[in-house]
Amino acid sequence: MQGVVIKLDRGFPLVRLGDGREIRCEHATSLVKYATVRATTGDVVEVDAPDGHDKGIIIQVHPRRNAFMRKDPTERVEAQVLAANFDLVFVAEPLVGINIRRLERALVLAHESQAQVVVLLTKADLAQDEEQLRMAKDLVGRIAQGTRVIVVSAQDPQSVEQVRSCVPQGKVAILLGKSGVGKSSLVNLLVGSQVQATGAVREGDGRGRHTTVSREMVQIPGAGCVVDMPGVRGLALWDAAEGLGSAFSDIDQLAEACRFADCRHEAEPGCAVRQAVVDGTLAQERLDSFLRLRDEADHVRQRNVEAQRIKSRTGHPRRWAKPSRR
Ligand code: GDP
Numbered sequence: 001m002q003g004v005v006i007k008l009d010r011g012f013p014l015v016r017l018g019d020g021r022e023i024r025c026e027h028a029t030s031l032v033k034y035a036t037v038r039a040t041t042g043d044v045v046e047v048d049a050p051d052g053h054d055k056g057i058i059i060q061v062h063p064r065r066n067a068f069m070r071k072d073p074t075e076r077v078e079a080q081v082l083a084a085n086f087d088l089v090f091v092a093e094p095l096v097g098i099n100i101r102r103l104e105r106a107l108v109l110a111h112e113s114q115a116q117v118v119v120l121l122t123k124a125d126l127a128q129d130e131e132q133l134r135m136a137k138d139l140v141g142r143i144a145q146g147t148r149v150i151v152v153s154a155q156d157p158q159s160v161e162q163v164r165s166c167v168p169q170g171k172v173a174i175l176l177g178k179s180g181v182g183k184s185s186l187v188n189l190l191v192g193s194q195v196q197a198t199g200a201v202r203e204g205d206g207r208g209r210h211t212t213v214s215r216e217m218v219q220i221p222g223a224g225c226v227v228d229m230p231g232v233r234g235l236a237l238w239d240a241a242e243g244l245g246s247a248f249s250d251i252d253q254l255a256e257a258c259r260f261a262d263c264r265h266e267a268e269p270g271c272a273v274r275q276a277v278v279d280g281t282l283a284q285e286r287l288d289s290f291l292r293l294r295d296e297a298d299h300v301r302q303r304n305v306e307a308q309r310i311k312s313r314t315g316h317p318r319r320w321a322k323p324s325r326r
């Protein structure tokens with residue numbers, strides 16, 4: 001039977017089958033033995049539900065249309081797939097207390113997924129005045145380049161409506177942002193009921209934060225689905241070449257005029273990007289951010305290549321080897 005993973009329940013994928021039934025699953029031994037593929041939220045999977053077994057068994061994870069990946073937070077040279085098969089990434093950043101570095105990094109990862117990207121400037125009601133609101137919008141507009149920016153407040157139903165209209169029926173959005181930015185509150189407003197405990201409740205229950213949800217796919221009435229990504233701290237880059245190009249399209253465009261096609265905008269002669277900094281058309285901090293993120297991505301790529309080489313030499317199974325049938 002085919003189904004979709006709607007959340008990870010203590011590591012076990014909860015799968016919604018075609019007939020609407022939801023079943024907790026584990027991975028087939030063959031799947032975990034010869035490949036490191038693990039089903040994640042949004043994955044389309046083939047499930048066996050043997051009689052007398054309280055869990056279903058995932059025998060196949062279908063190829064992903066796209067994925068949200070970061071480097072595994074441990075030292076391992078591996079990608080961690082946080083969600084798969086989504087159409088849109090909401091990058092939430094608080095309107096008061098914007099962190100540019102964090103926003104840039106999130107935008108690179110979001111664009112890398114090839115999905116549509118929308119920035120949400122949340123808790124807009126906390127702005128002191130129109131001036132602060134305008135300055136925040138200007139700043140984020142410069143960082144986001146052409147990416148759409150929506151100013152959101154839980155107090156403003158119209159802003160929530162704007163967010164909802166980004167996720168039409170049949171589409172899936174993932175919601176990214178630091179803890180406390182207002183993700184759960186937004187999900188509750190979109191759904192129209194308290195499906196997710198918000199900061200206040202979580203702090204009150206004495207069990208600390210992030211204990212309640214795990215990247216659950218939530219259906220918005222009359223619209224698509226949204227996946228809150230709580231507790232996603234430290235977004236270390238994985239593959240980021242495409243994402244860098246999109247998130248820094250200003251630099252990407254300037255680079256076309258560099259003398260060398262593979263210019264690294266460091267010490268090469270005829271670098272149009274560095275020239276733009278000299279001319280004052282590109283901010284030095286912007287270039288610094290780009291170089292920092294690019295170097296991080298390069299470093300991960302190099303380590304990944306080395307790790308693959310060692311694995312192939314030691315005869316360790318190929319990472320994305322096709323799962324055999326059970
Ligand atoms: P999450 O950690 O991203 O899920 O954030 P929460 O939704 O739990 O919100 C964190 C805190 O911010 C809670 O106390 C919310 O009540 C509050 N909050 C959420 N949205 C808004 C908003 O639009 N305006 C204001 N002033 N507070 C908000």
Ligand code: ZN
Pocket residue numbers: 255258259263264265266268270271272273274
């Ligand atoms: Zn250059």
